[in-house]
Amino acid sequence: MTLFSIRTAVALCLAASLAACGGGSDKATFVVGGSVNGLAYTGLKLKTGDQVLPVEPVLVAGTPQVVRYAFPKTIDYGTAYTLTVDASPDKQACDVYPGFGTNNENRDSAGHTATIDISIRCQTKPYSLGGAVKGLTGTGLVLINGSVDTLSVAAAATTFAFTNSVLVDASYGVSILTQPAGQTCTVTNGTGIMPNANMTSASANAITVSCVTP
Numbered sequence: 001m002t003l004f005s006i007r008t009a010v011a012l013c014l015a016a017s018l019a020a021c022g023g024g025s026d027k028a029t030f031v032v033g034g035s036v037n038g039l040a041y042t043g044l045k046l047k048t049g050d051q052v053l054p055v056e057p058v059l060v061a062g063t064p065q066v067v068r069y070a071f072p073k074t075i076d077y078g079t080a081y082t083l084t085v086d087a088s089p090d091k092q093a094c095d096v097y098p099g100f101g102t103n104n105e106n107r108d109s110a111g112h113t114a115t116i117d118i119s120i121r122c123q124t125k126p127y128s129l130g131g132a133v134k135g136l137t138g139t140g141l142v143l144i145n146g147s148v149d150t151l152s153v154a155a156a157a158t159t160f161a162f163t164n165s166v167l168v169d170a171s172y173g174v175s176i177l178t179q180p181a182g183q184t185c186t187v188t189n190g191t192g193i194m195p196n197a198n199m200t201s202a203s204a205n206a207i208t209v210s211c212v213t214p
Contacts, residue, residue: 031071046069080108134208168196171193172192176209
């Protein structure tokens with residue numbers, strides 16, 4: 001047997017061994033998984049193909065922790081896949097972040113990267129904080145929410161709304177920072193927990209600023 005024949009025989013034996021063991025990249029399978037950041041409420045569902053996966057929050061002292069997720073069914077090497085947020089928690093908006101695959105289209109094929117590790121970002125919804133104003137005729141009224149967010153209210157205004165929004169379930173506390181010229185104003189329903197909606201003059205338990213002239 002020539003040296004060439006020996007080398008050929010060895011190569012064929014190695015190839016046969018790999019095939020018998022399931023070797024080769026075309027035999028590999030992949031788990032679609034990754035991490036979720038900022039998840040504070042239940043209700044998140046992720047979807048890939050025909051699989052829908054609920055993901056539960058993990059809180060430590062009320063602070064959301066990073067949650068790992070993995071779909072139970074694996075996909076074969078070369079299989080095209082997508083990942084979408086099938087449902088977000090009622091009080092949050094979740095999305096695939098910052099996107100993956102070509103041009104961040106949230107689609108790719110298994111094996112394009114060594115592992116499939118896709119990040120999901122959840123952010124608590126912000127809403128406008130405002131209310132009603134009654135009897136205001138003077139100028140100079142300034143409201144404050146908490147200790148830093150201030151709002152100047154024009155004379156004769158009947159409603160108000162702070163520029164900065166407030167996150168769902170965050171506490172608020174509206175009070176008078178500066179009284180208007182020639183009037184005294186008081187706040188009703190000034191403290192509370194932000195609902196899953198804008199606070200306006202039409203809201204239940206609306207914040208009301210009432211002004212009177214002595």
